[in-house]
Amino acid sequence: MKIDTKLNIVLYEPEIPQNTGNIVRLAACTNCDVYLVGKLGFSIDSRHLKRAGLDYWDDVNIRRIDKIEDLWAEFPDRDFYYLTTKTKNYYTNVKFKDGDFLVFGPESRGIPEDLLFSKGEHSITIPMQDGQRSLNLSNSVAIVVYEALRQICG
Numbered sequence: 001m002k003i004d005t006k007l008n009i010v011l012y013e014p015e016i017p018q019n020t021g022n023i024v025r026l027a028a029c030t031n032c033d034v035y036l037v038g039k040l041g042f043s044i045d046s047r048h049l050k051r052a053g054l055d056y057w058d059d060v061n062i063r064r065i066d067k068i069e070d071l072w073a074e075f076p077d078r079d080f081y082y083l084t085t086k087t088k089n090y091y092t093n094v095k096f097k098d099g100d101f102l103v104f105g106p107e108s109r110g111i112p113e114d115l116l117f118s119k120g121e122h123s124i125t126i127p128m129q130d131g132q133r134s135l136n137l138s139n140s141v142a143i144v145v146y147e148a149l150r151q152i153c154g
Contacts, residue, residue, distance in 0.1 A: 003031040005152045007096075009141055010034075010080075010103040012068060012111055015041030019107065022138035028056035030145055037065045041106070068103070068115065075101065082116050082123045083144060085134050091124045096148035107137050 009032050014020050020036070027034045036044075044064075065071055072080070080101040081094060105111035116123045126135060126143055135143075 003149065003153065005031065005098045005149060007032045007145060007148055008035060008078075008099070008101040009145065010068070010071065010101055011036050011137075012103055012115075013038040013040065013106040014104075014137070015107045016137070017042040019137040023141050024060050024062065025056045026138070026142055026145060027062075028059040030149060032145060033061040033063070035063050035065050035071060035101075037068050037071065071101065075099075080122060081144075082111050083140060084110055084116050084123050084125055085128075086110070086113065086116060087123045087125050089121060089124050091126055091144050091147060094124055096151050098152055100148065102141070102144055102148070104137060104141055110134070 007030070009023060009027055011020060011023065011034065014036065020042070024034060026032070078099050078101055079097065080103055081091075081096075082103045082105075083091070084105070103111065110116075124144075126140055128135065134140075
């Protein structure tokens with residue numbers, strides 16, 4: 001199967017190399033580009049990062065970006081969706097489009113609230129049991145990417 005849709009996965013200050021490696025593997029399998037924004041909690045040369053991504057690194061367009069504002073400036077007509085546990089707006093209520101950006105925050109603290117709520121209805125969540133902190137980052141990315149692909153590709 002060939003996926004012609006192009007989604008964009010944005011990892012804002014990711015901290016765990018294995019999660020990033022798993023997300024790179026997912027991106028290769030789903031034709032997504034990956035943007036690593038801000039300060040990383042690991043070295044790009046990390047053996048854990050490489051091992052988790054296996055041999056998929058060459059199949060993914062991966063870009064380092066200093067500030068998320070640089071992405072907004074480069075892609076002013078695109079929609080950016082911010083994943084958080086701090087909203088009741090479910091990801092399944094969004095009508096995703098080709099070219100959308102899916103933004104995920106650092107594992108230990110998530111996306112800063114000033115960024116989340118500056119975009120209003122573009123902050124979305126994955127439903128989960130009350131009292132639980134959050135899902136694993138790479139699992140969250142997979143859930144939302146595949147829902148977006150389901151909607152776009154039919």
